[in-house]
Amino acid sequence: MKDLHSWIDEMAQLCRPDHIHLCDGSEAEYDRIAQAMVQANTFLPLAKRPHSFWCHSDPDDVARVEESTYICSEKPEDAGPTNHWMAPAEMKAKLKTLFSGCMQGRTLYVVPYCMGPLHSPFAILGVEITDSPYAVLNMKLMTRMGQKALDLITKKKQFVPGLHSVGVPLKKGEKDSSWPCNSAHRHIVHFPEERSIWSFGSGYGGNALLGKKCLALRIASVLGRDEGWLAEHMLILGITNPTGEKKYIAAAFPSACGKTNLAMLTPTLPGWKIECVGDDIAWIRFGADGRLYAVNPEAGYFGVAPGTSMKTNPNAMKTITHNAIFTNVARTPDGDVWWEGMTDTAPKGLISWLDTLYDPASRMPAAHPNSRFTVPAKQNPIYDPAAENPQGVPLSAILFGGRRSAVLPLVIEAFDWQAGVFFGASLSSETTAAAKGETGKLRHDPFAMLPFCGYHMGDYFAHWLAMGRKSSADKLPRIYAVNWFLKGKDGKYLWPGFGENSRVLQWIFERTSHQAEAKKTPIGYIPESLDLQGLGKIDMAALFHIDPTAWRQECEELSRYFALFGSRMPNALLEELRRLRRAL
């Protein structure tokens, strides 16, 4: 391991900041930095939300940038065909040039943090060096940040180093912009063998909060491969039935495809209860009993704002009433926030995410589609106390889902673990605003990990298969595919979604204790029936229609896609594909 102080010295010499600040993670520190950001015109305090701030980014720095994200393993084949790669030495040289003097005129913050409950044996310690006070405050909300993490780092002599800069040095007397960034030179780089992260040029979300996608998924997935566990882009929820029996479910959906919403769901089915362990990332490993246990490494939510309302996600709305940071949402003249979908009509006098008076006639959204709130998880009224369990929670089911306007039915159960791994590997979804680029375009996103897997995706599939061989079917979680986003001929969603998804969770809950009936199809088991009481007209035939022609096309496409992984593509999954073709 690198010595913390010599690493800080080395990075400071490279970046040449004016000041260095070692973060203690205290409330007083948070308030001091927030005040300075108010002075600098980056933050605007919100009159209607205590201890909360509004800010907006540069219009060119609004989402993750996958085209600038790299996995720099020693060998290109270890990064695999789905990741950008460059030789580590070459990339390091490039980065050193970019980072040289990049913090002039700025403060270098040292942010010690812990992913996972502080006293969990599975926690991973990290240190982010950043010149972005925005990143510091978000890390405070999203991770266990500060003195306690630093004490653990000192004790364990272990941390994942991450260097981050917005990439805009300031000359003496030069005025800073409210959201400095260097879009022309963005690099989000991971060195999996060295277990380090270098991020340059962006201040937004997963590009800048290095504990989240960079450490807890890309680096952690590599650790998981080496150590026999899984780092996944999954929510974790607790679900209790009317008789008081509680189970845990994890679900992988691509970015902006409904994890936060499912994790905080308010069931429309009477007597059922959902509690939230995590909304974005799960670290999963076997317990001594042969069951899989999941830990949420995060301590906060960085959630999509648009679409969040008292109707769709009341728990999120109650979580963000105070101590929140809002990025790229619109705001009202009286000091509140607003976004598309929060209410049916936009308030008068709205100020758009770009900080200009909003013109509804412009037909542009007032809030950016990837605008987000950052808030401590503990504020969630349905925060599951087990979220702090150092060993995690035992999983009864794992769900894979995406945005598919056609083909994939509402819910389907895999025949077994191997068929479930095939579900994960074959996941496709229409792209969203969470990453830069065109939206609504169908793309493969295996396990919802396409942008987050730190190694060869073929090896990742093999790792999932190997995990299944370590236990028995009665102990492993059952695997499901779900799709809330099927559309009818009129282009409208066929399924009401949100709280009504509890009807699907009920079936899954009961299937995992052999209490619900199912019908066999070529793909897997579908429900014999769902509880639809109280729902209006629902086109169940369309929601569960399996179109053999569309599925044969799906198989053709999968066969082409899997070929990409060459000899690292596990035979077992090719066998699953053959089996499906035969069954169709």
Ligand code: GTP
């Ligand atoms: P990341 O934070 O990017 O990983 O996203 P996420 O997977 O947590 O997605 P989130 O729950 O924030 O939802 C993204 C968008 O999908 C929001 O605009 C939601 O309102 C919408 N959404 C979520 N669940 C449903 C659903 O069941 N049906 C429909 N139609 N939309 C949904």
Ligand code: SPV
């Ligand atoms: C995602 O894109 O999956 C997110 C947001 O959760 S970010 O933190 O920017 O990656």
Ligand code: MN
């Ligand atoms: Mn995510």
